[in-house]
Amino acid sequence: MRREPHLKLADVLDELGMSRAAFYRMRARGNAPKCLKLPNGQLRFRRSDFESWLENCEETKH
Incomplete structure (x- = not known):
């Protein structure tokens, strides 16, 4: 079974158009979206968690 690739913080910031x-x-x-914190302090994001978080941010118009 192949593991899901992880996004780096720079990838997430780029997709969101957001500063660090x-x-x-x-x-x-x-x-913020759920993330993994590596022993060196860097953050990694599962693509599926990031996409789910984005969907939950969506506003519905009434």
Whole structure:
């Protein structure tokens, strides 16, 4: 079974069009996508978790 590729923080920031500082503020508030923190402190994101988080951010118009 092949593992799902992980996104780096730079990939996520690029897709969101967001600065690193803005992302870390969002993460501190608990509003960022689920991620893995590596022993060296770097963050990695499963593509499926990131896509799910994006879907949950979607607003519906009434």
